[in-house]
Amino acid sequence: MKAEYINPFVTATINVFTTMVDCPVQRGEIYLKDGNLCQEEVTGVIGLSGKAQGVVAVHMSSGLAIYAAGAMLGETPSGIDEDVIDVIGEITNMISGAAKAELVELELSVSLPTVIRGPDHTLDVPSSISMLGIPFTSEHGNLFVEVGMDMSK
Amino acid sequence: MKAEYINPFVTATINVFTTMVDCPVQRGEIYLKDGNLCQEEVTGVIGLSGKAQGVVAVHMSSGLAIYAAGAMLGETPSGIDEDVIDVIGEITNMISGAAKAELVELELSVSLPTVIRGPDHTLDVPSSISMLGIPFTSEHGNLFVEVGMDMSK
Numbered sequence: 192m193k194a195e196y197i198n199p200f201v202t203a204t205i206n207v208f209t210t211m212v213d214c215p216v217q218r219g220e221i222y223l224k225d226g227n228l229c230q231e232e233v234t235g236v237i238g239l240s241g242k243a244q245g246v247v248a249v250h251m252s253s254g255l256a257i258y259a260a261g262a263m264l265g266e267t268p269s270g271i272d273e274d275v276i277d278v279i280g281e282i283t284n285m286i287s288g289a290a291k292a293e294l295v296e297l298e299l300s301v302s303l304p305t306v307i308r309g310p311d312h313t314l315d316v317p318s319s320i321s322m323l324g325i326p327f328t329s330e331h332g333n334l335f336v337e338v339g340m341d342m343s344k
Numbered sequence: 345m346k347a348e349y350i351n352p353f354v355t356a357t358i359n360v361f362t363t364m365v366d367c368p369v370q371r372g373e374i375y376l377k378d379g380n381l382c383q384e385e386v387t388g389v390i391g392l393s394g395k396a397q398g399v400v401a402v403h404m405s406s407g408l409a410i411y412a413a414g415a416m417l418g419e420t421p422s423g424i425d426e427d428v429i430d431v432i433g434e435i436t437n438m439i440s441g442a443a444k445a446e447l448v449e450l451e452l453s454v455s456l457p458t459v460i461r462g463p464d465h466t467l468d469v470p471s472s473i474s475m476l477g478i479p480f481t482s483e484h485g486n487l488f489v490e491v492g493m494d495m496s497k
Contacts, residue, residue, distance in 0.1 A: 248456050316457070317434075318430050
């Protein structure tokens with residue numbers, strides 16, 4: 192996976208959190224995912240297919256997930272309920288959809304999002320694939336967006 | 345999602361476990377997924393896109409995952425390592441690929457698989473989507489294959 196393919200996901204994340212969640216995020220340095228433990232409790236996952244097969248994982252703290260749901264639904268939930276799950280899925284979908292629109296040459300389409308929770312859950316892609324990630328910080332919690340793509344097929 | 349769309353996943357699961365894993369599985373009754381706690385420790389997830397947006401989740405016990413890796417690699421791993429993760433991803437990919445080939449009218453393509461682990465991890469799709477599942481039993485452990493598809497786009 193070319194490192195330049197991560198940039199549309201960075202831009203999309205900043206735009207979605209600024210405009211839809213009203214929670215500006217500050218990006219850190221791109222990293223190569225090493226180890227599989229997810230640093231945050233909640234992960235939105237979406238599959239990509241087209242001229243590449245890929246996956247996008249959006250990890251966020253419970254606090255940020257609940258804040259985002261409150262901002263998008265107009266009422267702050269007391270915990271991670273069905274509404275919060277839907278918002279995390281929708282944020283994952285919006286980030287992937289916006290990035291896909293920039294990566295025209297890959298002719299990507301997105302799958303249904305899933306949302307994974309668990310105190311120490313891990314997420315792996317096949318060992319032949321490198322996942323790149325970008326950490327983000329915000330006033331309401333941390334966010335990690337990780338992308339893996341297989342260009343070989 | 346039409347219930348008949350689940351049948352190719354049932355057939356594919358039986359075929360993959362019989363021919364690739366040398367571990368025949370017995371299917372139970374189809375269920376509508378209610379609640380989100382995954383009954384087994386390890387989950388392979390793959391996204392579908394095309395005339396439907398979907399997701400396939402293959403939950404299996406650690407014991408079955410390790411047995412399957414031993415059968416496919418020729419050497420039984422002592423625990424869930426990178427090789428086992430790759431085998432779970434590949435099993436998820438083979439089941440989805442075989443089912444996709446039967447569901448020609450949906451023109452599906454599959455994403456990169458991911459593998460989730462965690463003692464009490466949960467997996468949700470958006471609340472507007474019903475996930476159907478099929479339980480399987482085998483000599484080496486249990487297996488649940490769950491499929492959700494959004495036909496509305």
